Amino acid sequence: MRLVRYKSNEGHPEYGCVEGSDVYRVSGDPLVKVERKEKVGTLDLVSLLAPCRPNKILAIAINFPGIDGYSSMMNEPLVFLKSSTSVCGPGEAVINPFPALPWWGEAELAVVIKKPLKNILENQVREGILGFTIGNDVTVENVDHRDHHLARSKCPDQFCPIGPWIDTDFDPSDCLIEAIQNGEVIRRARSSAQVWQWPKIVSWLSTWITLEPWDVILTGNPPDTVGMHFVQHGDIYTARVEGLGELTNQFFVKGRSGMEDSLEGQYVVGPSRRKDSR
Numbered sequence: 001m002r003l004v005r006y007k008s009n010e011g012h013p014e015y016g017c018v019e020g021s022d023v024y025r026v027s028g029d030p031l032v033k034v035e036r037k038e039k040v041g042t043l044d045l046v047s048l049l050a051p052c053r054p055n056k057i058l059a060i061a062i063n064f065p066g067i068d069g070y071s072s073m074m075n076e077p078l079v080f081l082k083s084s085t086s087v088c089g090p091g092e093a094v095i096n097p098f099p100a101l102p103w104w105g106e107a108e109l110a111v112v113i114k115k116p117l118k119n120i121l122e123n124q125v126r127e128g129i130l131g132f133t134i135g136n137d138v139t140v141e142n143v144d145h146r147d148h149h150l151a152r153s154k155c156p157d158q159f160c161p162i163g164p165w166i167d168t169d170f171d172p173s174d175c176l177i178e179a180i181q182n183g184e185v186i187r188r189a190r191s192s193a194q195v196w197q198w199p200k201i202v203s204w205l206s207t208w209i210t211l212e213p214w215d216v217i218l219t220g221n222p223p224d225t226v227g228m229h230f231v232q233h234g235d236i237y238t239a240r241v242e243g244l245g246e247l248t249n250q251f252f253v254k255g256r257s258g259m260e261d262s263l264e265g266q267y268v269v270g271p272s273r274r275k276d277s278r
Contacts, residue, residue, distance in 0.1 A: 002165040003030055003131070005089075006040065007047040016040060018165055031114055031130065031213055050089035051133055051166045052112060054216040057082040058209070059108075059137055060201055061149060063194050063220025077196045077204065080149040082137070082218075086160040088249070094138055094158045094237075096253045102230040103140040105251070106221035107179035107239030109191055110135035111198050112166050117211040122203040128211075129202065131168035134247040135218045136161040136239045161239075161249045162216060172198060176242035177222050183236075186229045189222035196220075 002018040003026075015030050016023050023046045026034035040046060061078040088094065096103050114130035138159040142148045172191050179187035196204075198219050205211060231237060231251045238248040 001034075001168045003034070003051060003168060004163075004165045005049040005051050007049060008040075013049055014040075016046075018043065048090050048164050050087050050162050051164070052162070052214045052216065053087060054084060054112075054214045055212050056084065057086070057135075057160055057216045057218065058205060059154075059218035060196060060220045063196055064189050064223050065193060065195065066223040074195070077201060078149070079205070080154060081151075082160045083151070083155040085157050086138075086155050087216075088158040088161050090161065090163040090247050090249070092158065092161065092249060094136075094161060094249050094251045096140055096251070097156050098140050099253050099255055101141045101143070103138065103251075104228070104230050105179060105181070105237045105239070106137035106139060107177055107187060107241075107247075108135045108137055108218045108221055109172055109175070109177055109198070109241055109244075110162060111202060111217040111219065113202075113211045113213060113215040113217070115213055117202065117206045120203055120206045122199045125199040125202045130214075131166040132170045132172050132241075132244060133162050133166045133216070134164070134239050134241050134244060135216065136237065136247060136249065137218050137221060138251075160216075160218075161247055163247050164245055167244055170244055172241075172244075175244065176240075178240045178242075179222065180238040180240060181229055181231065181235060184226070186224060186226055187222040188225050191219075194220055 004016045005013050006016050008014045015026050017026050021043050022039055023041055024039050025037040028034040059080050110133045112130045117128045120128055140153050142153045174192040176190055178185050233253045233256045235251045238246050240246045
């Protein structure tokens with residue numbers, strides 16, 4: 001099932017599911033069992049929100065060979081956190097609050113947790129997750145050459161688009177992950193090339209931090225194909241995972257001329273321009 005959150009006609013979030021190009025309302029608890037109800041529209045007309053609102057987002061850095069040149073020498077994953085307020089949905093504007101600093105996107109396969117997990121064995125991880133979605137680990141350069149994995153670089157509002165849905169049946173074992181900036185593929189790798197595979201990541205994280213329902217784990221950014229690409233004001237950025245879908249957002253710099261005219265609300269890519277109900 002492809003589970004979504006969408007904005008109802010009354011303006012509040014509802015859970016639904018996607019079949020083909022159609023969106024249906026669902027009843028029940030998405031973490032347990034849902035039942036498909038009436039059709040609410042098609043994907044080109046329904047305003048999709050972020051498919052979940054996680055308590056925390058854990059992210060794995062340097063998880064592909066060729067990233068920074070030393071991924072194969074690490075004894076354990078490099079982990080950082082993103083704020084819950086950094087989450088936004090497909091089509092929403094991403095705004096850099098630090099106009100003087102360069103920034104970039106990172107297309108990633110993301111795991112969504114289904115139930116509390118603590119010290120879970122690697123071979124039992126699948127039963128503890130709800131499914132998979134796509135994430136964009138937006139990052140801005142830090143001041144004074146500080147580590148860009150720190151909060152100032154990773155945690156601004158809208159700096160973690162996720163979506164467009166959570167696929168509960170997806171097999172991520174060997175899928176192509178791509179980042180596309182203004183139509184050009186700038187990052188690409190297969191998930192099978194990751195240094196730390198998602199079951200090991202989830203199991204290892206659970207040994208020292210309790211994973212909770214709806215938590216999201218970003219599993220790593222593919223290496224560049226054409227050298228480092230910073231995003232510019234107005235750029236369109238798509239994170240694509242083969243067999244899972246695409247997540248597209250437009251990037252803006254706070255205070256830049258024309259930003260207000262471009263936005264007219266949060267949704268700038270996709271069917272709706274209405275503000276997110278989160």
